[in-house]
Amino acid sequence: MSITSYNPADPADLVVAVEAPGAEAVRAAVGRARAAQAGWLAAGAGARSAALGRIAEAVEAHAEELAALIVREVGKPLAEARGEVARTAAIWRYYAQAPYEPSGAVHETAAGPGLLLTRRRPYGVAGLIAPWNFPLAIPSWKAAPALAVGNTAVLKPAPEATACALRLAELTALASLPEDVFTVLPGGAEEGVALVEAADVVSFTGSTGVGRAVVRAATGRGVPVQAELGGLNAALVLPDADVELAAGHIAAAIAGYAGQKCTATSRVIAVGAAYAPLREALVKALATVDDSVCGPVVNEAARERMTGAVSSAVEAGASVLVGGRVPERAGWYVEPTLLADVPDQHPLAREEFFGPVAVLHAAADLDEAIALANDTPHSLATSVHTRSLDAALAAADRLDAGMIRVNAPSSGVDFHLPFGGTKGASHGEREQGRAALEFYTVSRTVSVLPGGGL
Ligand code: UN1
Numbered sequence: 001m002s003i004t005s006y007n008p009a010d011p012a013d014l015v016v017a018v019e020a021p022g023a024e025a026v027r028a029a030v031g032r033a034r035a036a037q038a039g040w041l042a043a044g045a046g047a048r049s050a051a052l053g054r055i056a057e058a059v060e061a062h063a064e065e066l067a068a069l070i071v072r073e074v075g076k077p078l079a080e081a082r083g084e085v086a087r088t089a090a091i092w093r094y095y096a097q098a099p100y101e102p103s104g105a106v107h108e109t110a111a112g113p114g115l116l117l118t119r120r121r122p123y124g125v126a127g128l129i130a131p132w133n134f135p136l137a138i139p140s141w142k143a144a145p146a147l148a149v150g151n152t153a154v155l156k157p158a159p160e161a162t163a164c165a166l167r168l169a170e171l172t173a174l175a176s177l178p179e180d181v182f183t184v185l186p187g188g189a190e191e192g193v194a195l196v197e198a199a200d201v202v203s204f205t206g207s208t209g210v211g212r213a214v215v216r217a218a219t220g221r222g223v224p225v226q227a228e229l230g231g232l233n234a235a236l237v238l239p240d241a242d243v244e245l246a247a248g249h250i251a252a253a254i255a256g257y258a259g260q261k262c263t264a265t266s267r268v269i270a271v272g273a274a275y276a277p278l279r280e281a282l283v284k285a286l287a288t289v290d291d292s293v294c295g296p297v298v299n300e301a302a303r304e305r306m307t308g309a310v311s312s313a314v315e316a317g318a319s320v321l322v323g324g325r326v327p328e329r330a331g332w333y334v335e336p337t338l339l340a341d342v343p344d345q346h347p348l349a350r351e352e353f354f355g356p357v358a359v360l361h362a363a364a365d366l367d368e369a370i371a372l373a374n375d376t377p378h379s380l381a382t383s384v385h386t387r388s389l390d391a392a393l394a395a396a397d398r399l400d401a402g403m404i405r406v407n408a409p410s411s412g413v414d415f416h417l418p419f420g421g422t423k424g425a426s427h428g429e430r431e432q433g434r435a436a437l438e439f440y441t442v443s444r445t446v447s448v449l450p451g452g453g454l
Contacts, residue, residue, distance in 0.1 A: 001019075001020040001188065001190075002017050002018065002019055002020065003018050003019075003020050003159045003162055003186045003187065003188065004017045004159070005073050005159060005160050005162050005163060006299070007072050007073065007075070008074065008075030008295075008296040008297065008298050008299060008331060009075050009296050009332075010330060010331060011299075011300070011330070011331065011332070013072070015072055015073045015162075015163045016073075016163040016166070018162060018186050020186065020188055020190065020191060021185055021186070021187060022190065022191070023190050023191065023193070023194035024194075025191075026154070026156070026187070026191050026194035026195050026198060027194060029154050029180075029185050030125050030127070030154055030195070030198040030199060032180040032183070033125045033154050033180050033181070033183055034125050034200075035180065036152050036179065036180035036181055037122070037124055037125060037150070037151065037152045039178070040147070040151075040152055040178060041122060041150035043178075044099075045099035045100050048148060049096050049097065049098075049099045049100060049148075050096075051147075051176065051177050051178075051181075052093075052095055052096035052099075052144060052148060053092070053093060053096040054175035054176060054177075055171065055172050055175040055177065056089045056093040056096060057089075057175070058171040058174050058175040059085060059088050059092060059136075059171060060089045062171060063082070063085045063086070063089070066081075066085045066088075066136060066164075066167065067081040067082045067084075067085050068081075069163060069164055069167060070084060070085070070135055070164060073132075073160070073161060073163050073164055074133065074135055074160060074161055074164070075258070075295045075296045075298060075331075075332075076133075076257050076295060077256075077257065077291065077292050077293060077294070077295045078292070079292060079293075080256065080257055084134060084135075084137050085136060087415055088136040088137050088140045090415060091137065091141050091415050092140060092144050094144075094415065094416055095144035095145050095147075095148040096144075096148070098145060098148035098149065098437055099148050099149070101434075101437065103119055103121075103149075103441070104117055104118040104119035104120055104444075105117070105118050109447075109449075112449070114447065114448060114450060115446075115447075115448040116445070116446070116447050116448075117445070117446040117447075117448070118444065118445055118446070119443070119444050119446060120149065120437075120438070120441035120442065120443050120444070121150070121441055121442060121443075121444055122146075122149050122150035122441055123151060123200040123201040123440065123441070123442060124151060124152075124200035124201070125151065125152050125153065125198075125199050125200050125201075126143070126146035126151045126152070126153040126154070126199060126200070126201050126202070126203065126440060127153075127154055127156075127195040127196060127198065127199025127201070127202045127203075128142040128143060128146070128153055128154065128155040128156070128202075128203050128204075129155075129192050129195065129202070129203070129204045129205070129206065129214065130142060130156075130158060130161070130165070130206075131158050131205050132158035132159075132160035132161035132298060133257070133260045133261060133262075133298075133354075134261075135158075135161035135164035135165065136168055137415075138205055139155050139157060139165055139184075140168070141415060141419075141432050141436070142155070142203045142431070142436075143155060143182055145432075145436035145437050145440055146201075146203075146436075146440045147177075147182060148437065149437055149440050149441050151201065151440055152180060152181045152182070152183075153181070154183045154184075154185060154195060155169075155182070155183070155184045156184075156187050156195050157184065157186060159186065160298055160299070162186045165184045165186070166184055166186065168184065169182065169183070169184035192210075192214075193217070196214050196217045196218055197217065199218075199223065200223060201223060201224045201225075201440060202214065202218040202223055202224070202225040202226075203225070203226050203227075203431070203439070204225070204226070204227040204228070205227070205229075205262075205431075206229070207229065207230065208229040208230045208352075208378070208424060211228075211427070212227075212229075214227060215227050215427050215428075224428070224429075224439070224442075225427070225428055226420075226427065226428035226429050226430075226431060227426065227427040227428060228262065228419075228420060228421075228425070228426055228431060229262075229378065229421075229424060229425055229426065230351075230352035230378045230380075230424070230425065231262040231263060231352060231378050231379070231421055231425050232266055232267065232350070232351065232352050232376045232377070232379075232380075233263060233264060233265050233266060233267070233380055233381045233383075233401075233410040234265070234268070234372070234373040234376070234382050234383075234410075235249075235250045235253065235265045235267070235269065235382070235383040235384075235385065235410060236269045236271065236363075236366075236370070236373060236384045236385065236395060236399075237250070237268065237269070237270050237271060237274045237385045238271045238274060238366065238369075238384070238385065238386040238388065238391055239271055239272045239273040239274045240386055240387045240388055240391070241274060241278075241385040241386050241387060241407075242385075242387065243274065243277045243278050243281050244281055245407070246278065246281075246385035247281035247282045247285045249383065249385070249407070249409045250265055250268055250282060250285075250385070251282060251285035251286050251289060251336070252293065252409045252411070253383065253410045253411045254266070254268075254286065254336060254338070254356055254357070254358045255286060255289045255293055255294045255356040256293055256294070256409070256411060257294070257295060258294050258295050258296060258297045258334060258355060258356045259353075259355045259357065259358075260297060260298065260302075260355070261411045262352070262380055263381045263403070263413065264354075264410065264411050265383065265409070265410045265411070266348075266352070266353070267349065267358060267359050267372075267373070267376075268282065268358055268361065269361045269362075269363050269369045269373060270360065270361070270362055270363070271363050271364075271365060271366060271368075271369045272363075272365060275362045278360075279321060279338075279340070279360060282321075282322075282338055282360070283321050283322040283338060286322045286323060286336040286338055287322050287323075287336075289336045289356075294333075294336055294356055296331045296332040296333045296334075297332045297333075297334055297354070297355055297356075298332065299332055300332055302332065302354060302355065303326070303332040303334055303355075305353060305355075306353050306354075306355030307326055307334060309348050309353055309355075309357070310337060310339070310348070312346070312347075312348075313339055313342050313346050313348045316342075316346055317341055317343060318339045318340065318341050318342040318343070318346070318348075318359075319339065319340050319341050320337065320338075320339055321338040321340055321360065322336070322337065322338050323336050323338065323356075323357070324337045324339075334355050334356055335356070336356040336357075337356065337357040337358070338357075338359075338360055339358070339359050339360065340359070340360045342359045350377075352378060366391060366394065370398050373399055373400075374398075374400045376423075377423055378421065378423060378424045378425040379399075379400050379401040379402065379421050379423050379425055380401060380403065380420075380421035380422075380426070381402065381403040381404075381410040381411070381421070382395075382399045382401040382403070382405070383406070383408060383409060383410040384396070384399070384405070384406050384407075385406075385407055386406070386407070392406045400422050400423070401421065402419070402420045402421035402422050402425060402426060402430075403419070403421070415432055415433075416432065416433050417432060417433045418430035418431070418434075418435040419432040419433070
């Protein structure tokens with residue numbers, strides 16, 4: 001089987017074609033990574049810190065080339081692609097400091113002299129499965145913390161982002177990362193399954209269905225696993241909000257990179273008198289979104305799924321406030337679209353579609369808005385737009401979401417803070433920030449008692 005990726009803006013442009021290596025090659029790569037792990041850990045904090053810092057420098061030195069590759073391979077608009085490259089360098093630089101972080105604590109004994117210590121140790125080989133929508137940042141925010149604390153890592157990228165992942169591996173080699181410390185193996189389902197069956201700790205980002213299977217497989221082996229799955233994210237707009245500002249943020253969260261972020265907004269909930277002005281401002285903002293913000297969706301199947309859901313919602317009684325057509329041009333483009341009156345149980349109101357489409361709801365008051373926002377199986381990021389500190393704090397308290405962003409788009413992530421959702425959106429320990437360092441290590445308790453404790 002061969003793994004191919006095509007340019008979403010120009011589907012005739014083949015970006016890369018490689019033979020899928022197969023399950024045996026995955027097991028062999030994990031074996032080499034396992035053999036390399038002891039040396040990588042023993043090299044010490046200084047060597048690991050320096051290597052991660054050099055990767056940050058290599059990413060920065062190739063920034064424009066990497067941004068162009070992201071644009072070509074996964075259709076991300078250039079400004080966002082540049083942002084992702086900058087974020088990628090920042091992630092490696094941030095985790096370059098992590099090897100020097102304390103790895104445990106000293107405790108008092110319950111009785112008598114002695115030294116009680118906790119010390120966090122790496123598991124061995126981290127198996128990483130990454131999606132295509134952040135083709136450098138997500139592999140990096142999984143790999144960098146894993147490596148910082150002394151694991152080695154094997155990454156299986158999404159087929160659609162194969163070239164970006166292979167380039168990242170080349171840059172780590174250019175940065176003199178020792179061999180077999182970070183391996184990229186392109187592949188599909190067979191390679192993914194083999195990796196989950198062989199790794200010592202597993203981190204997955206992708207669809208809910210595949211993610212659940214990964215969690216089951218890793219848990220069945222007794223291996224720690226984290227999974228970032230779908231998000232169905234709401235934006236709440238209160239009557240006191242600056243409507244123009246809110247509409248700008250929300251339009252960016254709906255249509256930025258064609259809505260292909262697990263943090264994108266797909267449900268807009270207008271409270272009371274906010275409804276009419278917000279609808280008008282949002283229609284205007286979405287109508288003026290262009291290719292520099294939205295771009296194509298990743299492939300034909302993604303476009304068919306999105307446009308099919310929109311027409312079925314319209315057949316079920318929804319009205320199109322803006323967008324809704326398929327542009328007549330090459331590439332997998334979908335118009336930024338806002339719908340109203342989508343029946344509650346329609347898939348567009350309940351499932352993640354990964355397209356620049358959102359549904360507008362009305363709520364009588366903040367309570368109803370929060371109830372509507374919480375009525376979803378995947379709560380990742382919710383934005384709240386208001387000038388009232390009380391309302392913002394009440395919403396932050398009562399919204400059932402992993403991330404609550406006040407007067408900001410639901411998308412956009414602080415790479416040094418924990419990242420993840422509630423309910424079906426995430427499984428296991430948070431990604432990013434210090435949480436990731438915990439995830440990739442296990443605590444050991446060491447008791448040192450003088451004289452054998454006698
Ligand atoms: C962002 O909003 O900048 O797969 C990042 C995703 C998320 C990352 C979102 N894990 O879309």
